[in-house]
Amino acid sequence: MEDKNWEPKVVAFVCNWCTYTGADLAGTSRMKQQANARLIRVPCTGRIDPLFIMKAFEGGADAVLVSGCHPGDCHYNSGNFHARRRWIFFKELLNFVGIDSKRLYFSWVSASEGKKWVDVVNGVIDAVKLEGPFLKYKNLTREIELPVE
Amino acid sequence: MKIGVFICHCGENIGKTVDCHRVAEVSALMPGVAYAEDYKYMCSDPGQNLIKQAIKDKGLDAVVVGSCSPHMHEKTFRKACSSAGVNPFMVEIANLREHCSWIHEDVPSATRKAIDLIRIAVEKVKYNEPLIPIRVPVTKRALVIGGGISGIQAALDVAGAGYQVILVEKEPSIGGHMSQLSETFPTLDCSQCILTPRMVEAYQHPNIKLMTYSEVENVEGFIGNFKVTIRKKARKVNEDLCTGCGDCIQKCPIKKVASSEFDEGLIKRPAIYVPFPQAVPNIPVIDTAACTYFKSGKCQMCVKTCGRGAIDFKQEDRLVEEEVGAIIVATGYKLYSIDKKPEDNIYKGYGEYGYGQYKDVVNGLQFERIASASGPTSGDILRPSDKKPPKKIVFIQCVGSRDESKGFSYCSKICCMYTAKHAMLYKHKVHDGEAYVFYMDIRAGGKMYEEFVRRAIEEDGVKYIRGRVSKIYEEDGKLIVKGEDTIAGEAVVIDADMVVLATAMIPQENASKLAQLLGVPYDKHGFLQEVHPKLRPVETSTGGIFLAGACHSPRDIPESVAMASAAAAKALVLFGSDVLEREPVVAKVNETTCAGCFYCRKACAYNAIERKVLKDRNGKFIKEVAYVNSSLCQGCGTCNATCPSKSVELVGFKDDQIYAEILALAEV
Numbered sequence: 001m002e003d004k005n006w007e008p009k010v011v012a013f014v015c016n017w018c019t020y021t022g023a024d025l026a027g028t029s030r031m032k033q034q035a036n037a038r039l040i041r042v043p044c045t046g047r048i049d050p051l052f053i054m055k056a057f058e059g060g061a062d063a064v065l066v067s068g069c070h071p072g073d074c075h076y077n078s079g080n081f082h083a084r085r086r087w088i089f090f091k092e093l094l095n096f097v098g099i100d101s102k103r104l105y106f107s108w109v110s111a112s113e114g115k116k117w118v119d120v121v122n123g124v125i126d127a128v129k130l131e132g133p134f135l136k137y138k139n140l141t142r143e144i145e146l147p148v149e
Numbered sequence: 150m151k152i153g154v155f156i157c158h159c160g161e162n163i164g165k166t167v168d169c170h171r172v173a174e175v176s177a178l179m180p181g182v183a184y185a186e187d188y189k190y191m192c193s194d195p196g197q198n199l200i201k202q203a204i205k206d207k208g209l210d211a212v213v214v215g216s217c218s219p220h221m222h223e224k225t226f227r228k229a230c231s232s233a234g235v236n237p238f239m240v241e242i243a244n245l246r247e248h249c250s251w252i253h254e255d256v257p258s259a260t261r262k263a264i265d266l267i268r269i270a271v272e273k274v275k276y277n278e279p280l281i282p283i284r285v286p287v288t289k290r291a292l293v294i295g296g297g298i299s300g301i302q303a304a305l306d307v308a309g310a311g312y313q314v315i316l317v318e319k320e321p322s323i324g325g326h327m328s329q330l331s332e333t334f335p336t337l338d339c340s341q342c343i344l345t346p347r348m349v350e351a352y353q354h355p356n357i358k359l360m361t362y363s364e365v366e367n368v369e370g371f372i373g374n375f376k377v378t379i380r381k382k383a384r385k386v387n388e389d390l391c392t393g394c395g396d397c398i399q400k401c402p403i404k405k406v407a408s409s410e411f412d413e414g415l416i417k418r419p420a421i422y423v424p425f426p427q428a429v430p431n432i433p434v435i436d437t438a439a440c441t442y443f444k445s446g447k448c449q450m451c452v453k454t455c456g457r458g459a460i461d462f463k464q465e466d467r468l469v470e471e472e473v474g475a476i477i478v479a480t481g482y483k484l485y486s487i488d489k490k491p492e493d494n495i496y497k498g499y500g501e502y503g504y505g506q507y508k509d510v511v512n513g514l515q516f517e518r519i520a521s522a523s524g525p526t527s528g529d530i531l532r533p534s535d536k537k538p539p540k541k542i543v544f545i546q547c548v549g550s551r552d553e554s555k556g557f558s559y560c561s562k563i564c565c566m567y568t569a570k571h572a573m574l575y576k577h578k579v580h581d582g583e584a585y586v587f588y589m590d591i592r593a594g595g596k597m598y599e600e601f602v603r604r605a606i607e608e609d610g611v612k613y614i615r616g617r618v619s620k621i622y623e624e625d626g627k628l629i630v631k632g633e634d635t636i637a638g639e640a641v642v643i644d645a646d647m648v649v650l651a652t653a654m655i656p657q658e659n660a661s662k663l664a665q666l667l668g669v670p671y672d673k674h675g676f677l678q679e680v681h682p683k684l685r686p687v688e689t690s691t692g693g694i695f696l697a698g699a700c701h702s703p704r705d706i707p708e709s710v711a712m713a714s715a716a717a718a719k720a721l722v723l724f725g726s727d728v729l730e731r732e733p734v735v736a737k738v739n740e741t742t743c744a745g746c747f748y749c750r751k752a753c754a755y756n757a758i759e760r761k762v763l764k765d766r767n768g769k770f771i772k773e774v775a776y777v778n779s780s781l782c783q784g785c786g787t788c789n790a791t792c793p794s795k796s797v798e799l800v801g802f803k804d805d806q807i808y809a810e811i812l813a814l815a816e817v
């Protein structure tokens with residue numbers, strides 16, 4: 001697994017209205033960024049089940065990024081507040097099950113913050129590159145041979 | 150399932166950084182993919198035809214398009230597929246342009262990412278299901294809350310288009326603050342002269358049902374289908390019998406019992422009253438707190454006087470239910486209370502200005518009444534204390550506005566203009582009088598507004614002093630105004646006869662309570678929030694509810710009228726269709742597994758989740774489960790993530806769809 005050509009894999013869960021659109025804006029503005037993030041679009045960060053994040057780690061993600069509308073700006077009024085509250089609990093749980101919570105990132109990026117999105121993505125990728133591949137979970141899943149689905 | 154993958158080059162936009170042909174080749178090998186192709190412009194007619202042809206030739210039942218952002222062309226491709234017989238919700242878009250080719254430079258890594266994005270979409274679409282848009286009927290009636298100029302305008306516009314309107318006003322008469330104004334800027338038109346014909350028009354309009362002295366008590370339902378409960382407060386006067394002759398008011402023995410709401414407390418009114426002579430409807434109200442009969446059971450002068458027998462002491466509040474399709478909120482504003490009295494003042498206030506302490510310190514609306522021909526002084530500028538014409542008036546702007554330490558951060562917008570108007574009206578009536586205006590900045594944006602202020606300064610000789618006032622106190626019958634002139638850099642002391650405070654506009658009482666009832670967000674000041682500040686300024690985030698006038702933010706009459714017409718137009722757009730069609734991305738409950746914990750209900754921001762009782766065929770109770778009202782559900786999916794048993798799922802973003810996307814990225 002210690003691959004010299006290792007490139008980090010970042011799975012990003014983003015809400016449709018703010019961060020996805022903000023990422024679109026980064027694209028329209030041709031703001032270059034590292035190509036390691038894969039976005040999964042959900043309507044709202046409130047839709048994100050903590051198990052999605054576990055599943056992403058299980059699938060080999062080196063980091064997971066969750067991003068939505070700024071607090072108070074949620075397209076669905078309060079979905080991001082639910083997400084934020086879940087995050088507070090889930091972070092503790094992550095540490096408990098042995099996943100370094102440093103692998104999970106949370107940010108608010110609005111539809112007009114293309115630049116911020118680029119900074120967030122690059123920041124996460126740079127941080128993961130420093131941390132190196134996230135092998136702990138991967139090795140564990142190999143050991144107990146969890147079925148993929 | 151046979152999936153077709155179509156990769157767009159978008160000219161060179163995608164093709165330059167992503168090897169589209171390679172992506173198509175790899176896609177063709179993905180499990181489930183029956184066909185893959187790349188093309189220069191997929192959204193063009195030939196491109197769309199290519200997809201349609203492939204659907205027919207290969208018998209595809211799901212489509213993945215690798216192109217620009219779904220926000221751009223998702224609709225285009227859904228429509229194309231739908232015309233070729235594939236359900237539009239069996240189409241997924243992989244964003245290869247905004248999220249890939251435009252943001253990366255290295256071709257191999259961009260191509261790798263593009264393949265990943267396609268794989269995500271392919272895996273997801275396997276779990277998509279054909280959906281049909283939700284159709285809900287539209288009740289083509291509107292409710293307008295608030296009978297000021299905004300509400301009247303909105304009601305007239307909707308009614309004029311041929312639809313029924315219920316206009317609800319909490320005061321005994323419509324007209325709002327505009328009916329209290331003397332003249333209007335910048336034309337100095339008499340306010341009542343231009344308003345009262347509109348009030349009468351609204352009253353007589355066959356399509357408008359006027360409900361004065363009434364308040365909205367409850368709102369249920371959703372866009373196109375609201376059920377509203379309106380409390381019709383007891384006037385104690387039978388509206389059908391009353392002719393509005395006013396004899397009862399003349400005969401009421403307690404003439405001066407309560408301060409007149411309409412005249413801003415400058416005079417007193419009797420226990421039975423109409424707010425002002427031009428009131429619409431011209432039907433009196435009994436103030437039960439002031440009336441002798443309701444205190445001691447005696448008097449009944451009005452009953453004896455009324456030839457029509459319209460006085461009805463036994464009349465009770467009535468609850469009226471109405472069904473409407475659109476709601477226009479036009480609850481307006483009130484003035485920031487600067488009174489020193491602590492019991493009715495939740496704000497810090499301006500105790501140093503002596504409002505409520507000195508009779509001759511008045512607010513803007515009180516000065517309107519003093520200057521108004523229909524006011525307590527018949528339009529003569531006389532100060533409240535001794536009814537003498539003041540020779541020196543000081544106007545103070547921004548009392549509460551633009552002052553976060555004592556009031557609010559925002560600008561009340563109209564005060565610069567109405568202060569100039571007040572000063573002008575004063576100078577027109579008291580020729581030898583002196584008018585001073587303390588200001589922070591003059592904000593006179595608007596047609597002929599700047600010119601109006603210049604006129605006040607240059608033609609009418611109003612003296613503008615840039616600076617704030619620190620204290621006002623009484624000395625030898627004069628109000629000593631101590632302030633500073635920041636341009637001259639010196640302290641200013643003026644011995645005024647009267648002071649007029651341009652106090653901040655704040656939302657009407659209970660506006661935030663009403664907003665909660667309607668499910669409309671409001672800001673920290675209580676002003677109702679539009680859905681988009683630039684492009685959707687009159688719509689709220691709750692479908693079918695629109696905003697008009699000063700309930701949204703401080704604004705003047707022309708702006709309020711324009712906003713009211715805009716809100717009416719939005720309601721009419723809604724009424725233009727018999728049924729509403731919306732995306733079927735809503736939550737659905739699996740009643741078999743639902744345990745009825747109703748955590749989803751708590752998570753739902755739209756009250757879309759109801760309780761449903763399940764019974765067996767004998768009518769025996771089985772259990773209570775959640776039920777999603779798909780017309781209310783906006784499709785955020787918060788319930789889905791909250792549900793402990795995963796019994797409520799957001800269609801289009803179900804768990805298995807998202808897990809498929811995540812696993813598409815897994816190293817297998």
